[in-house]
Amino acid sequence: MAPADPTRQGGTTIEVVKPGLVTTVQDQGRQGFYHLGIPPAGAMDQLSFRAANLLLGNEETAAVLECALMGPELRFSAPTRVAVTGAAMTPTVDGEPRSGNTVIEVGAGQTLGFGFATAGARAYVAVEGGIDVPEVLGSRSTYGLGGLGGHEGRALKAGDVLRTGSSVGAGGVADVGRELPESLRMPLGKERELRMIPGLYDYRVVPESLKRFLTETWTVGSEADRVGYRLKGGTPLEFVDREPPFGAGDDPSNITDACYPIGSIQVPSGKEPIILHRDAVSGGGYMMVGTVISADMDVIGQLPPNTKVTFTEVTLDEALQARADRAAHLERLRTAW
Amino acid sequence: MPSRYTLGGDEHLFVEVSESMSLDAFFTSILVTKELADRAIPGVTEICPANASYQVRFDPDVISVADLRAELEEIEAGIGDHDATLETRVIEFPVYYGDPWTHETLMRFRDRHQDPDSTDLEFAARANGYADVEQFIEAHSATPWFVSMVGFVAGLPFMYQMVERSKQIQVPKYLRPRTDTPRLTVGYGGCFSCIYSVRGAGGYQMFGITPVPIYDPEQQPAHLRDFMIFFKPGDIVKFRPVDRAEYDAIVEAVDRNEYQLPTAPVTFSLKEFEADPAAYPTTILEALDGTR
Structure with missing residues (x-):
C-alpha cells in the first residue's frame, strides 16, 4: 500500500474532451424520496461500482463515472490513479491500451479514453478521491429526468470540468x-437468465399466457437505459376479460395508477415488457407481471442491446438466498486487499 | 373487501386497497402509510401512498415481509375504528386554460389524438357532456382536488376530484403518448388531473398551464425554499382560471420571489364529505378566504 502522498489531496481537474454515449456521475444512490417521484438513481451495476472503488483504495461508495457502451475522453490536470471495472471497454492513456480491472495512472495532461464495449454495457471509472460534486438528498448520483444531482443534473458534455474529491479509504x-x-468480476455474457418473483398484477394474465412469457427468450431492445429496459421478440400477453375498474382506463393492461417497484416488469398493452431500473418512473397505469429479484439488478446494468434474456420464476426463499450470496460476494470484495 | 398484499420482488410489499379509484380507497392508503411512517420501523426504507394502493420498500435483512405485512394489517384494521380525518392544507393554483404553449404542442401531436379536429379542451368538454369549453373549465376549476399520489417523475401530482362519482370528469389519454409536454402543463387522463413538473413525454390531455413552479432542484421560488418538491400526497388543490395578463404578472412575481401561493391549513373528514359531497368541499375552500 502506498504511503499517504501530500501532493495527492484531491482537487485535480478532469476536462471532458468527449462525453461518450451517456456518461454520468453515480454512487450508491438515494433513498426516502420515492414517494415524491424521486427514484434511487445510483450505479446500475452496484457490484462493479463498489469493486472499482475498493480496488483503487477509495471509500466504497465514492462517486464514479458510469459510462454506457462508448466511453468518454477525459484529460487530467495532475497525476491520478484510476480503476475501470464492469463492461469490457479497454482503457487507453493517450491512446495506449491499459488493463481494465487494474489500478492505472494517468499523468498530468494525459487523456484517458476507452475502446468500444466488447462485452457488458457499462464501465465504472473510479478516480482517486472520487468525483467531487455536491451531495443532493444524500447522494451524488445523477437523476436525469429530474435534472437533479451529479454534474448539473445531467450526462456529461464536452467541455465540462470535474474535480476529484477526498473520499480515499483508510488504507490509502x-x-x-x-x-x-x-472471481470478483461481474460475469458478462451474451445470454442472461433473470430471476423474478411473479405477483403484482399477474392475475390479469391468462395462466397459460404467463407460463409462455416465462419460457420465451427475449431480446434487449435499443430503448434500454437507466429508467428501464425494454425487451422484444416474445409473444404478446393474453389478458383475462374484465369490466375496466373506475379510474383504470380501457386498455386491458391498464390499472388505477399505482407505484412501480424497482425491478418490476410492466407490459404495456401486453406487448413489450419493460424492466424498471434505478431511474425508474415511480408510478403509472400499466400492469406488472412480477419483479426481478434484488440480486439480479446488477446484471441488468451490464446487458447491451440485443442480449438474449430469459426469466426464471423463483420463490421468496430462493430470492433471499441469492441476496445472501450477493452480500457474501460484496464481503469478499471488501476483504480482498 | 380486504386489501390485497403482493410481493414486488424481495424488497417491496405492494398493497392494493381497491382495484378501482375512490376517495375511500385513497383515504385508507394515506392513513395507513402515515401511521406506518410514524411508527419508524427499522428496515422500512420507502413508504409510497398511491391512488388506491400503496407500496413499502424494505430491507429483508432487517425486517421480514411477514412481520411487515402483520404490522400493516394491524394498522389497517385500526383505521376503521375511528372517524377518519386528515390534517392537511388547501392551496389555490392559478391556471391559464387554453394557453398558447400547450396549444402549440397539442397541434404538433394531432396524429396521436382520438379527435384530431378538436383541441384537447374541446374533446374533453364534449366527452363529458358540456355544451362548451367555458362550462368545462368551470367544472374543472370549481371544486377542489385531492393530491392522491406524487410521482411518475419528480414532484408530479396526480389529483382526484372531490365530487360525487356521477360528476367526476373522465377523459381518455392520447392514443399514443406525446414525446413533448410543456413544463407546468395541467393535464388530464382517466379520472386524474395532473401538473407536469418537468418538460417531457406525456399521454394526458393538455388543458392549460400554471405560472407557479412545483419542482426546482435549485429551490429558487419562495414556496420551494423548504423543499424542492411542493406537493405531498393528501394536499388539497383548487384551480383558479386566470387570463394572459394575470399569468404574465404571476410569472414576473415568481421571478422576483414575491409571489405568495394562497395556502391554508385544513382538516378533511371523509364522513362529512360522504354525508354531503355537494356542499362539504365548499367548507374546505372557505379556509382559503383571506389568503389572497
Missing part, C-alpha cells in the same frame, strides 16, 4: 498494477 490509494481477481 492502491499501488499501480493492483488487479481485481477474476
Whole structure:
C-alpha cells in the first residue's frame, strides 16, 4: 500500500474532451424520496461500482463515472490513479491500451479514453478521491429526468470540468498494477437468465399466457437505459376479460395508477415488457407481471442491446438466498486487499 | 373487501386497497402509510401512498415481509375504528386554460389524438357532456382536488376530484403518448388531473398551464425554499382560471420571489364529505378566504 502522498489531496481537474454515449456521475444512490417521484438513481451495476472503488483504495461508495457502451475522453490536470471495472471497454492513456480491472495512472495532461464495449454495457471509472460534486438528498448520483444531482443534473458534455474529491479509504490509494481477481468480476455474457418473483398484477394474465412469457427468450431492445429496459421478440400477453375498474382506463393492461417497484416488469398493452431500473418512473397505469429479484439488478446494468434474456420464476426463499450470496460476494470484495 | 398484499420482488410489499379509484380507497392508503411512517420501523426504507394502493420498500435483512405485512394489517384494521380525518392544507393554483404553449404542442401531436379536429379542451368538454369549453373549465376549476399520489417523475401530482362519482370528469389519454409536454402543463387522463413538473413525454390531455413552479432542484421560488418538491400526497388543490395578463404578472412575481401561493391549513373528514359531497368541499375552500 502506498504511503499517504501530500501532493495527492484531491482537487485535480478532469476536462471532458468527449462525453461518450451517456456518461454520468453515480454512487450508491438515494433513498426516502420515492414517494415524491424521486427514484434511487445510483450505479446500475452496484457490484462493479463498489469493486472499482475498493480496488483503487477509495471509500466504497465514492462517486464514479458510469459510462454506457462508448466511453468518454477525459484529460487530467495532475497525476491520478484510476480503476475501470464492469463492461469490457479497454482503457487507453493517450491512446495506449491499459488493463481494465487494474489500478492505472494517468499523468498530468494525459487523456484517458476507452475502446468500444466488447462485452457488458457499462464501465465504472473510479478516480482517486472520487468525483467531487455536491451531495443532493444524500447522494451524488445523477437523476436525469429530474435534472437533479451529479454534474448539473445531467450526462456529461464536452467541455465540462470535474474535480476529484477526498473520499480515499483508510488504507490509502492502491499501488499501480493492483488487479481485481477474476472471481470478483461481474460475469458478462451474451445470454442472461433473470430471476423474478411473479405477483403484482399477474392475475390479469391468462395462466397459460404467463407460463409462455416465462419460457420465451427475449431480446434487449435499443430503448434500454437507466429508467428501464425494454425487451422484444416474445409473444404478446393474453389478458383475462374484465369490466375496466373506475379510474383504470380501457386498455386491458391498464390499472388505477399505482407505484412501480424497482425491478418490476410492466407490459404495456401486453406487448413489450419493460424492466424498471434505478431511474425508474415511480408510478403509472400499466400492469406488472412480477419483479426481478434484488440480486439480479446488477446484471441488468451490464446487458447491451440485443442480449438474449430469459426469466426464471423463483420463490421468496430462493430470492433471499441469492441476496445472501450477493452480500457474501460484496464481503469478499471488501476483504480482498 | 380486504386489501390485497403482493410481493414486488424481495424488497417491496405492494398493497392494493381497491382495484378501482375512490376517495375511500385513497383515504385508507394515506392513513395507513402515515401511521406506518410514524411508527419508524427499522428496515422500512420507502413508504409510497398511491391512488388506491400503496407500496413499502424494505430491507429483508432487517425486517421480514411477514412481520411487515402483520404490522400493516394491524394498522389497517385500526383505521376503521375511528372517524377518519386528515390534517392537511388547501392551496389555490392559478391556471391559464387554453394557453398558447400547450396549444402549440397539442397541434404538433394531432396524429396521436382520438379527435384530431378538436383541441384537447374541446374533446374533453364534449366527452363529458358540456355544451362548451367555458362550462368545462368551470367544472374543472370549481371544486377542489385531492393530491392522491406524487410521482411518475419528480414532484408530479396526480389529483382526484372531490365530487360525487356521477360528476367526476373522465377523459381518455392520447392514443399514443406525446414525446413533448410543456413544463407546468395541467393535464388530464382517466379520472386524474395532473401538473407536469418537468418538460417531457406525456399521454394526458393538455388543458392549460400554471405560472407557479412545483419542482426546482435549485429551490429558487419562495414556496420551494423548504423543499424542492411542493406537493405531498393528501394536499388539497383548487384551480383558479386566470387570463394572459394575470399569468404574465404571476410569472414576473415568481421571478422576483414575491409571489405568495394562497395556502391554508385544513382538516378533511371523509364522513362529512360522504354525508354531503355537494356542499362539504365548499367548507374546505372557505379556509382559503383571506389568503389572497
